[in-house]
Amino acid sequence: MKDKTPVLLFFLLATLTTLALGQGTRVGFYRTTCPRVESIVQSAVQSGVRSNPRAAPGILRMFFHDCFVNGCDASILIDGSSSEKTAVPNVPLRGFEVIDAAKSQLEAACPGVVSCADILALAARDSVVLSGGPRWQVPLGRRDGLVSQASDTANLPAFNDPISVQISKSADKGLNTQDLVTLVGGHTIGTAGCATFSYRLYNFNGTNQPDPDINPAFLPQLRALCPNGGVGTVRVGLDTGSVTRFDNSYFANLRNGRGVLESDAKLWSDPTTQRFVQRFLGIRGLLGLRFDVEFGRSMVKMGNIDLKTGTQGQIRRLCTATN
Structure with missing residues (x-):
């Protein structure tokens, strides 16, 4: 029987290299650094949707709009007079306060560990589940972007696109x-x-x-x-x-x-x-x-579009502003 050890070693080394460089996302990324991340985000989403039912579809759209502009890096969450949040397609979105609440709780539990981009990815999934939709495993490990410009939203899908x-x-x-x-x-x-x-x-x-x-x-x-x-x-x-x-x-x-x-x-x-x-x-x-x-x-x-991982971007302390 042919020895498969070299092949297995190759895949093991490739996996370890990927993890060491922080490339890509994976399920269980915070298993040791912030094990309660999913339950904390889920609780924040449940509370937010109870207060404002429009938050559930709002957060789902928010994730979509974030990923389509400079990748899934939470740039849509940054405040500013000309940030993505102020762009016409994003003004109707609801649920920003839910992401902020989850971030606040996570900073208390695991300071400086969980990115706003990952919080948004989890919150989008949890919003779907709360609405009676499917649950899926969310790969994590995104880092947060440093740039947010309303002008970058020009290529978002529009309501009248053929x-x-x-x-x-x-x-x-x-x-x-x-x-x-x-x-x-x-x-x-x-x-x-x-x-x-x-x-x-x-x-x-x-x-x-x-x-x-x-x-x-x-x-x-x-x-x-x-x-x-x-x-x-x-x-x-x-x-x-x-x-x-x-x-x-x-x-x-x-x-x-x-x-x-x-x-x-x-x-x-x-x-x-x-x-x-x-x-x-x-x-x-x-x-x-x-x-x-x-x-x-x-x-x-979609959640893997143009990711920032490893040493790219940062882990923002507040989702509304860069560090």
């Missing part, structure tokens, strides 16, 4: 089309303001007609919430009938012409992405996909 642009923006971050559809499925929880979609209801693309992707039976409901010419402060559920529950109904709503955002509706009307929506819905003749399983996988994949 599918080709959505795919391109995702591919730039190492995410494929299935990841895109899966991650946008996070819209199964949360709401959107009228300003992000009311243009679809009355004079879409100068036609003086509504967006044809909207089910005519759904149109009166949206128009009642968002009158022509008014944006107000009304917020509309992105997954009608299941706005606080993390489930598969979001994809059924897309199929039924009840996608609220234009970018969401296009997931069904464009054949490139429709096939993945169909697979999540278990359409006969197609290989099915389990949304709960795939969502966790895609979140782990």
Whole structure:
């Protein structure tokens, strides 16, 4: 039998080298340095969501928006007159106080050990779980960024992006089309303001007609919430009938012409992405996909975008400011 010792030694040495250099993330990163990290973050998220239900979808979006701008480095948490937090796509986000609370508790338990970036990654997972969604293992070991500029958010996915642009923006971050559809499925929880979609209801693309992707039976409901010419402060559920529950109904709503955002509706009307929506819905003749399983996988994949590890960045003492 061929001796496998040299191969095993190679992989062992490669693993030790990776850990020594701090490259990449791994499950159990804080097992010895801060063993209570997951329970502390979970408790903070539970308390925060009880106080403000909008915090759950807010934290999930926050993680997405953070990772798409300079990588998953918690730069979205930094305060400042022109920081990422002040950019138009990030102003509606909720839940920043939850991350701050978790950081405060972790600094008391394990000073200078746990990064804000890792807290955000854990809090995003816990927000999904609290909403009835899946639980997945979160690899940890990120470090915090030092730069946060509103101008860097220009390439964030937008509510009116066509599918080709959505795919391109995702591919730039190492995410494929299935990841895109899966991650946008996070819209199964949360709401959107009228300003992000009311243009679809009355004079879409100068036609003086509504967006044809909207089910005519759904149109009166949206128009009642968002009158022509008014944006107000009304917020509309992105997954009608299941706005606080993390489930598969979001994809059924897309199929039924009840996608609220234009970018969401296009997931069904464009054949490139429709096939993945169909697979999540278990359409006969197609290989099915389990949304709960795939969502966790895609979140782990997204959570490894452009990481700062080892000696890069820092472990911020406050999530709102660099040290």
